[in-house]
Amino acid sequence: MADTQSLKPEQYTSKCNLVTGYRIYLPKLVVNYIFTIISLGFLQLVFYWKPVWHLKCTSTKCQLREATVVLIQNQFHESFVENVKCRKIQVPLTSILPDQSNECPDEVFSESISEQAVDIASAKAQPKKCHHSILPSSGESDIDDDRRALIRPTKQLPDGEFQFIFFEHKKGVYYWNPVFQGFLPLQGLERQTELSAFYDKLKGYSKEDQAIRQGVYGLNEILIEVKSYFKLFVEEILNPFYIFQIFSMILWGFENYYYYAACIVAILIISICISLYETKKQSVTLRDMVAHSSTVTVLRESGETEEISSRFLVPGDVILIPRKGCIMSCDAALITGNCIVNESMLTGESVPVTKTPLPNPPATEGAPVSCYDVENHKRHTLFGGTHVIQTRSYGPESVKAVIIRTEKVPSMKGELVRSILFPKPVGFKFYRDSMKFIGLLVILALAGIAYSIVTLIHVKACIDDLVYKALDIITIAVPPSLPAAMTVGTVYAQNRLKKRGIFCISPQRINICGKLKLICFDKTGTLTEDGLDLWGVVPLQDSHFLPAIQKPSELTHGPIVVAMATCHSLTIIDGKLSGDPLDLKMFEATNWILEEPGVESNELDTIAPTVVRPHSNETFYPNGNSELNPYEIGIVRQFPFSSALQRMSVVTRTLDAKHMEVYVKGSPEMITSLCNSNTIPLDFQHVLQSYTEQGFRVLALAWRQLDPKVSWHHVHKIPRGDLEANLTFLGLLVLQNALKSATTPVIAELHNANIRTVMVT
Known part of the structure; x- marks a missing residue:
């Protein structure tokens, strides 16, 4: 077994239990068959309810590398049994998958020393290295032969092929890697791939290379199983509660208790039919939503x-x-x-x-x-x-x-x-209390059975009466009609919600809605209207704020207006201007026009694919020449908004101008950190706070001129951080986001019901 100290386990933050390897053990299998025959098949029914018991009664623990079945126990204390599969591939796995020998993957099923079990570790790796060789088409990686022999997760077969050992769990694939002595999640290029590799090394695959990789990655599709009504019926009827109901109805039949039994049968049939229909319908809907091939x-x-x-x-x-x-x-x-x-x-x-x-x-x-x-x-x-x-x-x-x-x-x-x-289980206290209550009923039932047996023996009752009365107590303590009644009630509630336009993908959680104590709301589009309104612009003059201007179109065509007209990601779709509502309001306030080239001009235009200009046909004298040119500004390069950077920016060029300009829009705190301090007003914090305290949303604008020597091709290679430095502060955009008319009464109603409300944004 490999020395796991080399795996640096201290880099992982384990938040799960174990994955244990098993393989079929013949003596246990024989004993299992014998007891199945003795129990008339009831043992297999128990194993159907408890797959883990079946695994432990038919298999024995082994080293993970030799396992044919794995037992997975996650951090939610759920257990799953998955079969380990083996597939033949034509090349070593190291020539297909990224080299993970220098990193800690987000999730690894790796082998433990003390037991033949594994930790499912989940962590963010420490500083990671990038791959210097990404999926080489030649089938060779650039690591040395000794390292290749160590990390090769495949065993070469006599016919020159290799083994790809893996198991599937919750629609994910995990493959065996001896370096970690465990199963790693199948990865593509989403981690540790050099950005330069996308341009220099990844040039496409031949048909043969593509087919080889399909042996590992499989088909690019999500298969949602839509079970037949018969299979759904069998799975439903084998539910422990339904088995208990069938047992109860048989008992009542022996006691000539036909009417109540008939009612339970009717409710049972109706609830099963409704459940099967809803389950089938949801499976078909999900399959149709997910299925896509083009x-x-x-x-x-x-x-x-x-x-x-x-x-x-x-x-x-x-x-x-x-x-x-x-x-x-x-x-x-x-x-x-x-x-x-x-x-x-x-x-x-x-x-x-x-x-x-x-x-x-x-x-x-x-x-x-x-x-x-x-x-x-x-x-x-x-x-x-x-x-x-x-x-x-x-x-x-x-x-x-x-x-x-x-x-x-x-x-x-x-x-x-x-x-x-596979939604994460939610540990509601309501459910835990319900289970405790059912457990208490079982204890009372056992006490009642013991008391009944003693009493009936004392009065010398016959054995039939003794058995019937004892079993009757069980059916009274745990009502057989409870699951059916719950199903009917849940379906009825689901239909009522559906009529109000509310859809529920987890109907069983409807029952706990009456126990809600906290409701979280999104802000934009939920509590407030979808769009923002531009309240005003606060420009500068000599590094001092001027009074807010309600109509930005009345401003002269200075840098602040150009920033509003260009610093956005708007586009024209089907003849209409489309994009972020904030950008739309900002651009519309300038009363400018945005033009994008058509297909023909797009193929020839290599300078500025998008142009903005004032609504009126204004002209100007470029560079002091006597020839008049239209006042147009082309957007040369665009950096979309990043929540991490708290800003967006564009590089523009005015028609026939010698230099380019950079305009930046973002959070006031971020923009001021990028500006020259002598361009920021002394009362900046006071003015900003005065608007934010009134509930306004405030953005800041800044700009700079680039050196005339910076060409169109050069500007596309300059890093974003270099372009967004040494800016000149321009002013503030003040926007307001109005509440929806229904927000106040709904919040008041929740408060009256003692339900806490929280805004998450």
């Missing part, structure tokens, strides 16, 4: 393109995004062109967002290597399930993206589906 264009290693089904995509594939858009079938990092994306399926926000290419910082000796990260680069990532509305590119080059994660990894869409299929 034809995509992939770039091959040779430079040619080919149309294939999206089911065959693997991480590292390069795809071309159609100009008219598409539905993304997996997560992909954008490397050329821009995309306008509707992410409402994942975020619930209907406002389209702009996606820009991944940064490609130049390699500098001694500087840390920049790596891809899904969270940090989400503005450059097209997520599975989202709708690409349209694309834009510079020149004739196609809009390209590199596949990061497919559904087996899984993608963002896959994670959403997993959260629906």
Whole structure:
């Protein structure tokens, strides 16, 4: 067994229990068959309810590397039994998957020394290194032979093939890696991939390389099983409560207690039918929502393109995004062109967002290597399930993206589906108290049985009466009609909610709604209106705030107006201006016009794909020349808003001007930290506080001029941080977000019911 000290366990923060390896043990299996026959099959029914018992009664513990079955116990004290599978692949796994030997993965199922069990560790790794060799198409990694022999998670077979050992758990795949002496989650390119690799190394796969990787990653699809009514019926009827009901009805039949038994049978049949219908309906709905397969264009290693089904995509594939858009079938990092994306399926926000290419910082000796990260680069990532509305590119080059994660990894869409299929258990005190109450009833029933037996023996009752009366006490203490009645009540409540436009994916939780003590609300769009209104602009003069101006269109065309007209991510979709409501209000207040080139001009225009200009046909004399030119400003480069950076910025160029300009918009605290201190008013904090205390939302604006020597091509290579430095403070934007008319009475009603309300934003 490997020395686990080399795995640096102190880097993990364990928040789970164990994963234990098992393999079939023949003597236990024989004993299991014997007792199954003796119990007339009842033992197998118990094992159906308790798979862990079945595993322990038929298998024996073994080292994890030799296991054919694993027992998983998570941090919620849930137990799962999964079969370990083995698949033949044509190349070593190290030539397909990223090298994880220098990192701590987010989740590892690794072997323990003291027991043949494992910790499921979940942690954020310590400082991580980037991969210097990402999925080489030659099938060779650049690590030395000794290290390759150690980390190879596959065993070569006599026929030259290799073994890929893995198990599937909650729609995720975990593969065996001897370095960690455990199973690691299958990964794509979502971690530790150098940004430069997306441009320099990932050029697409040949058909053969793609097929080899499919042996590991499988098909790019999420399979939602829709069980037949017969299978659903069998699973439902084998529920312990229903078995107890059947037992009770048989007992009442022997006692000639037909009428009550008939009522219970009727309720039982109705509740089962309703439950089967709802379960089937929800499964079909989820399958139809998740299922998506389309034809995509992939770039091959040779430079040619080919149309294939999206089911065959693997991480590292390069795809071309159609100009008219598409539905993304997996997560992909954008490397050329821009995309306008509707992410409402994942975020619930209907406002389209702009996606820009991944940064490609130049390699500098001694500087840390920049790596891809899904969270940090989400503005450059097209997520599975989202709708690409349209694309834009510079020149004739196609809009390209590199596949990061497919559904087996899984993608963002896959994670959403997993959260629906396998929700985290919620430890309600109400449920715990209910179980304690049922346990108390069982204790009382046992006491009643003991008392009845003693009493009946004392009066010399026959054995039949003794058995019937004892069993009757059980059916009285634990009412057989309770599950059926709960099902009928839950379905009725669900239908009432549905009529009010409220849908519930977990009906069993409706029962605890009456126990709610705290309700959390989102702010924008829930408590307040969706949009913001521009209340006013607070400009500067000689580093002093001027009174707020209610109509920004009345301002002269200085830097603050240009900042409002250009510093946004608006786009035109179907002839209408679309984008963030805040940006829309800000731009509309300037009374300017935004123009985007059409398909024909887009292919020829390599300077500024988007232009803004005043509504009136204004002209000016550029550089003192006598020739009049229209006053137009082109948006040369755009940095979308980042919540982590608390700002967005653009690089612009006025028609025929010699220099470019940078405009930045963001939180006042962040913008002032980027500005020259001598441009910030002395009463900045006082003025800012006066607006925020009134409930206004306040943004700050700043700008700077770039050196005339900075060319269009050069500005696209300058890091964002260098462009957003040494800014000049321009002023404040003051916006208001009005409450919805229903907000105040609803909050008051909740307070009257002693329910605490919290705003989460």
